[in-house]
Amino acid sequence: MGASLKARMSSEPVYQWWMQPDRFEPQFLKTLLRPYPAEDMACVRVSKLVNKSVKNGRTISEITLLDKKARVTELARMLGGQTDAACKHAEALLK
Secondary structure, three states: OOHHHHHHOOOHHHHHHHHHOOOOOOHHHHHHOOOOOHHHHOOOOOOOOEEEEEEOOOEEEEEEEEHHHHHHHHHHHHHHHOOOHHHHHHHHHHO
16 A cells, blocks of 8 residues: 555655654645646446455455445445435446
8 A cells, every 4th residue: 555655645755754644734734725736537337346354353445346226326426325325326437
């Protein structure tokens, strides 16, 4: 996860600061809370479900490959729930 997060940070100092959760500097936090430039955004298909849970005191990471129906269900969940409207919207987005 570190490399993935690092790739999304704007610079090495920002990444290093972010990795220190005990720091709280309101002025610096405000610089992190700016809109992300639309021209730098990308859209990727939802094809895997990544889940982390704790079982018997151990952290377990699970990756599940999603079929077409599961992709609709997961995208609907991310859109706000598994209502009929969310599922229809998810189906439209995946076309």
